[in-house]
Amino acid sequence: MRLLLTFVFLLQAAAVLASAQITLPARWEYAAKFVCGTQTIPTANPPAEPPVKVGNYATVVNIHNPSAQTIVLLKKVALSAPETYPQTKLIDPTKRFQDKLTSDHTMAVDCKEIVNLLRVNGTPPAGSFIEGFLVVDSYFSTTGANKSAVLDVVAITTTSDISVTGAPSQVTSHRVVEVPGRSLPAGTWPF
């Protein structure tokens, strides 16, 4: 019986893995770091620290298509798993959401949209703070040997205090970061 249950479990695991697989063309990939929401855990035992200081965080990722043609975008959200060596439990990324970006147009993906993608994926955020990468793949929909399409990707992160009076807190710091691209070959990815 135990052997049968193990076999069924392995079959189910294989089915899940197979369903997440995706075959992709050659492309440019951009991994934009994001931090979203309210982090309320204070420092209790320094130098151990929470992931970021107590506060309110927002990120918006801008994506510009500099090509003369419309490009295909694949967006997914990869939440980061807090490492607790040797017992880290990784978090599966969302599926890849396909979109199009017209020539010389710009798209913005902010925390609201990241939460939306997580919800559409069936994995809504469980807490008030999330962080990880927005991963964007980019390629031309036309046929041809070289389909990968370069983008301009820039992320802006801002912070503010967590409001205790009810009045909106104002920005306390901001960073603008250019997101480097990586050329990836065509192939089948497990996620």
Add this chain to the structure above:
Amino acid sequence: MKILPLISLSLPLAGVALSAGPAQGTSQPDASITLPARWEYAAKFACGVQSTPTTSPPVEPPVKVGNYATIVNIHNPWATSVILQKKVALAAPETYPNTRLVDPTKRFQDSLTSDHVMSVDCQEIVNLLTLNGTPPTSTFIEGFLVVDSYFPPPANSTAAALDVVAITTTSDAIAGAVPQVTSHDVVNVPGRSLPAGTWPF
């Protein structure tokens, strides 16, 4: 996630053998480790409460009085899992000519699945230091989290590039209060291609 054994991993296609001894001081040669070709990322971190004020400027403490936190995110963009080796290298305060270097920790081996993300924060850096037998002795530490990355065998090329980004945030350090974030920085950590070879640590 599968944790690969730290003791020994042969890489027949790459023609190298990976082996790691326990973390040792500079006078103990068995801390050496043979590694395959790989990408290495040195992510700067600052963790904890720095409470030493300025008393005799222009002499200054390493950073201003405050509370610091760093989190390093690691993303595997490839279609296969990669092997990670992580170590913590605390920075030795230079006091020329009597500088005393701080040995890095041993390398902690881990595996990162395709397109998954791992985060290493100050709590985990303290955890690695503690597992190494060298827990922090003060409320403030700074240095590098060094991450080596390569594909497990079989593979034609063993080095595996990653996306590595560090975020550092600061707040006031006020006993009994919960101060909020006062500044932050997001830094893309550049990678360095390193050849296969034997490293003393």
